[in-house]
Amino acid sequence: MKYALFLGCKIPSQLPAYEASTRAVLGHLGVTLVDLRFDCCGYPARSYSRDAFVVAAARNLALAERAGLDLLTPCSCCFGSLRHAIRFLSEDAELRARVAQTLAAEGLTWSGSIGVEHLLPLLAREVGVAALAAAVRVPRSGLRVAAQYGCHALRPSDVSGIDNPIAPTMFETLIRVTGATPVDWPRRLDCCGDPLHEANAPLAGHMTRAKITDALESGAQALCSACPHCQLRFDAVQAGSTDPAIQTLLYTQLLGLALGLPAKSLGL
């Protein structure tokens, strides 16, 4: 198991704990991570120009292709962006030609030979739930956890779906394997509100708050994310508020604790 690790922009600068815990956990599980000189996944450019978005994403894909490695990302939004870029490139020959021209300036090509994988399915399928269960040393028994997939990991299912988009179970399975108990919460597939922050902060605030309230009312003690945007969003909304708060936890931190890794190596 060897992947080019695509961290995106948010994790290194604003959520270094996610990088640390991802490296610690995957290293422990025998997944080799290679660092390439990746840049922006293209996501912020998508509202400006589809071409610019695809060009930015394609450069990363081409870098991984040159290294002969599949991409692995712990960010649901980067995941969605890169997968969308592959879809646009595959269905639009003219776009492909324009992008190829830009990539050629750097001596890069995109042929579609490499894939883009999300952290959750890597753990659930490639590493495998059984192997995870065998590796757990300190089960997190008694902890009730609400799973936050991140929209772009699930939808649209024909592009990025890592699991059934209507009734996914993957994250819950991964929580169960740590010994913790996944809670069923009505708003679990709702958007965290982050992409809306710039356009409409009050509405975005409602959306985030509704999720937090829902998780609390469903009996969760922790909100567990597999996307930096969700995690940062929950933290940002809770930071300036006196409303009831919930602990936020990255999945790699939860798993790392269960594997018996030192809390410090997980950024805790």
Next chain:
Amino acid sequence: MSTALFHPALYASLALCALGLAWRMSAWFRVRVGPDACTVTPWQRMVAALRGVAVALFGRRLFRVLGALVLDALLLRRLYANAKLRWLGHQLILVGFTLLLLMHALAALVSEKLFQGYQPTLEPYLFLRNLFGVMVLVGVGLLWFGRRRERSGFAQARAFLGAAFVALLGFVLVSGFLLEAHKIASPRAFYRMTEQYAGTTDAEQLKPLRALWASEFGVAFADLQQPIAADLVERGRELQRDACASCHAKPASAFVSYPLARLLAPVTGLMDAAGADTWLWYLHVFACLLGLASLPFTRFFHVLAAPISLLVDAAAPQRALSAQPYAIEARASQRALALDACVRCGICDERCSVALLARYLGNPDLLPSHKLIATGALAKGRLLRSGEEEHALRAAEGAFLCTDCGRCTSRCPVGLDLEDLWQAGRGDLAVAGLAPPAQWVQARPALAWAESLEAVPRQHGLAAPDAAFAPLSADRRSFSRCVQCQTCTNVCPVVAHSTDAEHGIDLTPQKVMNLLRLGLSDLALGSRMVWDCASCYQCQESCPEGVRVADIIYELRALAVRRLGSVRSRRQAA
């Protein structure tokens, strides 16, 4: 040689330099970057700075500050970490120039006080002067080379003034070497010295000395018979020992000027006749004074601002985005200081996450080194002058496409808190009416935009690029299947949370699709629904007809940026 103009010129340049420095440094308290910087007065900022200096000098952080002085400001460790070649170039210039300044330019204040019997024409000063000069020249070459290797694809921002100043520095060095070479080769200088120090003008008496200086000191006498008799040279050597040696060594160790003097020999007579020693001296000295006077007004003001910024950073290490950002009084000054401390090295650009987009979109203002200048220009009001509209829009695009990845901050050799600057700049842009598209589009109702669009005749050819640009919304087949079942609307979390009228949406996803079906996409471009979409893909996932609702909404945004953007700049220009 008359040097009558020297002192007036010196005082004038010193005065200009001092005034320039005062003006530039006052900007650290005057210039307001970021809306929050407008909440404090320059006076408050000055007081905060003074307090900060006191805390740094007498507090626990003194050692940190001293460490930063040595490691960051003098040894430039941050530059070393990211660009070894340029670090070498920079150190050569820094050391060479400083030593030239102390030993040579300020000889009366430094060398003559420190070294007994200092004479510029003695060893090791002859050699050292050449060495330092060559260090600077090699350093300039390395920096130039290092810069060329890094290709951002864009001309460096405000390159002209910087290049002019480097040319001036080169001129100072070259004219210095020429002056020294000419003085070595000049018979006239020889006669002046013999008259002054040996007290004789008698040709017969000077004959041995002439022989020696011609053969070993590089003087280019035009009237000397060759070959020179060896015994004459030996007699000259005795004379030299008694009369000249105390202040004149053989110039051969001046490893640049001496060969240059030999090269100049054929024209030395002409140069002497033209009074070259005077005008070369004037050129050299006046170039130095011009450099002194103009330093505060070029980007080389960083020789002062960058070390100060590094020391301030060591004294107040909290970053703006950290858990406990420091007070705005201090931060406002630090932002203004950052504008001056940037050395325009472009190292931040090399790993910028959106560097590729900058090239692709042809917009240099996506790159941090350019963005820093644009941020300053906006804060100083320059970006809002008429004629700058295009640039202002480019700056806004750059500011809002930045991903806040922080790589520029972590690479900057001056340790600037660029993320804080970007955030402040975005605030300034919003205040200036240059908000991100999601905000400027929503500032007007969709209907108003549609009317404005109608007022502008649709340019020929706009339809064609749209098809490439937004293929789904240009292709009727992608939305004609919509049966208006409202499933998309029912699952949309934005619709569900839109309870109050003020922040709510105007259309629903289903209505947006309907507008497309009716050929009224102009009405959708400016709608709140399009811009408030959270891209959660619930609609697209649930649509029974397989309409790519969210993908289409993304396309509509990109179309709106282009089409409404052109209407908007027209409105602004009007």
